[in-house]
Amino acid sequence: DGGITQSPKYLFRKEGQNVTLSCEQNLNHDAMYWYRQDPGQGLRLIYYSQIVNDFQKGDIAEGYSVSREKKESFPLTVTSAQKNPTAFYLCASSASGSSYEQYFGPGTRLTVT
Amino acid sequence: GENVEQHPSTLSVQEGDSAVIKCTYSDSASNYFPWYKQELGKRPQLIIDIRSNVGEKKDQRIAVTLNKTAKHFSLHITETQPEDSAVYFCAAKKNTGFQKLVFGTGTRLLVSP
Numbered sequence: 001d002g003g004i005t006q007s008p009k010y011l012f013r014k015e016g017q018n019v020t021l022s023c024e025q026n027l028n029h030d031a032m033y034w035y036r037q038d039p040g041q042g043l044r045l046i047y048y049s050q051i052v053n054d055f056q057k058g059d060i061a062e063g064y065s066v067s068r069e070k071k072e073s074f075p076l077t078v079t080s081a082q083k084n085p086t087a088f089y090l091c092a093s094s095a096s097g098s099s100y101e102q103y104f105g106p107g108t109r110l111t112v113t
Numbered sequence: 114g115e116n117v118e119q120h121p122s123t124l125s126v127q128e129g130d131s132a133v134i135k136c137t138y139s140d141s142a143s144n145y146f147p148w149y150k151q152e153l154g155k156r157p158q159l160i161i162d163i164r165s166n167v168g169e170k171k172d173q174r175i176a177v178t179l180n181k182t183a184k185h186f187s188l189h190i191t192e193t194q195p196e197d198s199a200v201y202f203c204a205a206k207k208n209t210g211f212q213k214l215v216f217g218t219g220t221r222l223l224v225s226p
Binding site for chain 2: 031033040041042043045048052080090101102104105106107
């Protein structure tokens with residue numbers, strides 16, 4: 001299960017606070033992704049990055065921000081503007097933008113009360 | 114953009130039976146179709162994929178079939194075992210430039226002993 005890690009596994013925050021989720025990979029992958037998973041729903045893309053210092057909004061980017069300063073790292077910040085932040089967040093990476101497999105991290109379960 | 118529909122949302126079978134999960138896609142230019150398995154609380158993991166230049170691919174008890182004309186693809190699991198119980202996601206993407214994976218909403222498979 002090594003290669004792509006997320007921390008922490010569980011995260012609790014009060015409403016109105018920003019929180020940053022960590023994602024690190026040592027697979028030398030160019031592309032990285034953030035997905036949100038809610039019960040009964042599929043994987044919804046938040047942000048993705050093809051290369052260092054470049055990233056694009058996915059389908060549900062409102063209330064989130066990212067950075068890609070290093071190839072290995074793609075942190076996600078859940079801001080107070082996100083209306084319903086409680087969810088399971090999955091980070092993924094792939095070798096390039098082609099049809100290579102996406103490898104997922106173990107996920108972070110964020111609970112905001 | 115691409116849209117992937119997945120059915121059924123839940124599937125219950127007896128151990129030893131076969132299970133079939135079906136997905137349809139909207140973009141005829143999509144040509145890569147992976148299937149991911151996600152056990153409870155774990156990360157999604159690729160179990161099989163198919164490209165549009167073949168109609169079927171098998172790997173032991175699992176197989177995927179693709180009908181490009183009808184724009185649908187299916188996952189077949191034979192001789193199901195309790196450890197097959199999980200959520201299964203299909204996905205589709207185009208293999209031109211950088212393209213995102215578009216996921217179905219998932220199928221919860223329960224295999225009863």
